[in-house]
Each structure stands twice: as structure tokens, then as C-alpha cells.
Amino acid sequence: MxxxxxxxxxxxxxxxxxxxxxxxxxxxxxxxxxxxxxxxxxxxxxxxxxxxxxxxxxxxxxxxxxxxxxxxxxxxxxxxxxxxxxxxxxxxxxxxxxxxxxxxxxxxxPGVSSFAAAAAAVRREFTLPGVSQTLILTRHEGRTPVPPGEGLAALAGHHASLCLFLSAGSLVAAAAELAQGYGPDTPAALVYKASWPEEKVIRGTLEDIARQAAAAGINRTALLLTGKFLSAPYLRSSLYDPGFGHSFRGKKDECCNCNPD
Missing domain, CATH: 3.40.1010.10 (Tetrapyrrole methylase, N-terminal domain)
Structure with a gap:
């Protein structure tokens, strides 16, 4: 080296x-x-x-x-x-x-980001067919401002999957801004110290996640995840669908796994 x-x-x-x-x-x-x-x-x-x-x-x-x-x-x-x-x-x-x-x-x-560890903790995929194909990584505006057009309310209008960094200390304001675009009943999860031995996951909605975090005494080292990917039904991926062919696998008979008897 x-x-x-x-x-x-x-x-x-x-x-x-x-x-x-x-x-x-x-x-x-x-x-x-x-x-x-x-x-x-x-x-x-x-x-x-x-x-x-x-x-x-x-x-x-x-x-x-x-x-x-x-x-x-x-x-x-x-x-x-x-x-x-x-x-x-x-x-x-x-x-x-x-x-x-x-x-x-x-x-x-490069390294493994905490947003990937947070997804592992809640056992969900950020990009689900028919739900969301976009992941937004951002933070709530604090002492360090965010550029124009990158406020949480504006980003929430995309209804994409979202992971909020560096914002556990301002969850009340952050969740309220996100709710303007997503809606207050949108699923949310707070992951404290993802992948550490003391990892903790709190689930709720944008309306109540800040209250739950305060009750648990969490005000730092946590990521807020929100979006329909946390609970919404999704479409089956075309990648492994027998009726979907691609350069590595031809289209298969939809009944190929049926019992011939």
C-alpha cells in the first residue's frame, strides 16, 4: 500500500x-x-x-x-x-x-452507510415496485442551512422513500414539515444507533414519532425513515418473474412450476 x-x-x-x-x-x-x-x-x-x-x-x-x-x-x-x-x-x-x-x-x-444499516434494522427495502423507486437522503435545517428548494416540506412532495440524518434533536419540527408533503399518517421509523449493540427501533407515523422518541429519551444518533415503503403493499419484481425475460434468462412458461399430476 x-x-x-x-x-x-x-x-x-x-x-x-x-x-x-x-x-x-x-x-x-x-x-x-x-x-x-x-x-x-x-x-x-x-x-x-x-x-x-x-x-x-x-x-x-x-x-x-x-x-x-x-x-x-x-x-x-x-x-x-x-x-x-x-x-x-x-x-x-x-x-x-x-x-x-x-x-x-x-x-x-467507501464504507457502509448508516442508512443501509437502518433499512436492515427495519427489514424493509427503500425501492419497492409500485411504491417508490427513489430514496432521498437529507437533513433538517438547523444551524447549518440547506440550499433553497431542499426544505423538508418540498422534498416530501415527491412522496419518495426518505432517510433523515442529523435531525434527532429537532424531530418535532422535522416531522411536522415532512407531514406537509407526505401526510401525518405516513409510516415512520426512528432507528437509534443502527447496527450498534444498543440499537433501538421505534415505529409510528409522522404524527406521533417525535412524541415516541421523546418518551424513549432519544435526541441524537438516530435516523428517521419515512415513506410508504415501510408498510405499503408492493408489486412483484419483474426481475424474477417467470413471465419476464431478459439477457440472462429467457421468458418461462408461467405454469412451469405446476405439478404435472
Missing amino acids: KVKVYFVGAGPGDPELITVKGQKLLARADLIIYAGSLVNPDLLNIARPQARCFNSAGMTLEEMLDLMAEAVDCGELVVRLHTGDPSLYGAVQEQMDGLAQRGVPFEVV
Whole structure:
């Protein structure tokens, strides 16, 4: 493995949900900068005893860039460990751009996002034939604004499957905005710490999910899922329908599985 900075997706929480490539890099790293507020600390057990580990929660962008650049200049392998997948709410673009400006080589290793772990927790598929073929990943506007046209009420008007990040602390407002587009009786599920040992799933509707979350004391580290995919009847997939042929399987007689007797 080349000496560079590797942005590694740590997965949603379960240490076994890091990728094989990410695990190998973590085991060889000389310097590890991890997102301490969300990354499972058990992942650091993979690191070598002599590896230097820094929690990015108390660091600025400039401090991280300086540390990574200095390590690579010294011939060290650096792992920047992000929760889930680095491409979602990881503030990773500014880090990559900063390294590029300094001439520091880097690579991104994708990870399992928490939205995938949340779907696994509720045992539902986001994209169901006849229900929804679109998944919206977004967050409620807080101290960090969202661009014009990306408010929750507007996005809810699409009636697509939706996963809300970074919004457990403002569920009352978020659910109310979503209800404007989906309707208050739309199914909703709150998944707390998806894939962690303390994972918890709360089911309800957009009308009552915030009350249920408050009663359970959940106000952070949770994803809100909403949309008809959570409970609506759906159409059978054409992919495995015997009457639907494609390049890998010809159309079959609809009665091919009938008992000839």
C-alpha cells in the first residue's frame, strides 16, 4: 500500500461492517484520525499498538491537514476514519481539497452507510415496485442551512422513500414539515444507533414519532425513515418473474412450476 492519506468509511457502528480494505488499512496505519463522536472505539483495537490516534472532534480542519501532510512527508500511512461512508455528511470534500492544494496524495475507501444499516434494522427495502423507486437522503435545517428548494416540506412532495440524518434533536419540527408533503399518517421509523449493540427501533407515523422518541429519551444518533415503503403493499419484481425475460434468462412458461399430476 502506498504512503498517502486514506479516507476510510468505518461503517455504521458494528466493527464487522467496515470493509476488508478499510480493515487492512487500519491495521497498517501509522497515523489514525478518527471521528470520535460517532466511530465505534472498538475499531481502534484493529490498529497497531504504536499507531498514533487522534480524535478529530477537538481539531480544526487546518490542524488535521497539517498533521496528515506532515505524516505523509515522513513516509507514514495515514487513515482518516469517518463514520458510515465518507461521502455523506463527513465534511470530507474540504479535507480532500486541502490535501490536493498541498500536493498530498489521498484515496477514498467507501464504507457502509448508516442508512443501509437502518433499512436492515427495519427489514424493509427503500425501492419497492409500485411504491417508490427513489430514496432521498437529507437533513433538517438547523444551524447549518440547506440550499433553497431542499426544505423538508418540498422534498416530501415527491412522496419518495426518505432517510433523515442529523435531525434527532429537532424531530418535532422535522416531522411536522415532512407531514406537509407526505401526510401525518405516513409510516415512520426512528432507528437509534443502527447496527450498534444498543440499537433501538421505534415505529409510528409522522404524527406521533417525535412524541415516541421523546418518551424513549432519544435526541441524537438516530435516523428517521419515512415513506410508504415501510408498510405499503408492493408489486412483484419483474426481475424474477417467470413471465419476464431478459439477457440472462429467457421468458418461462408461467405454469412451469405446476405439478404435472
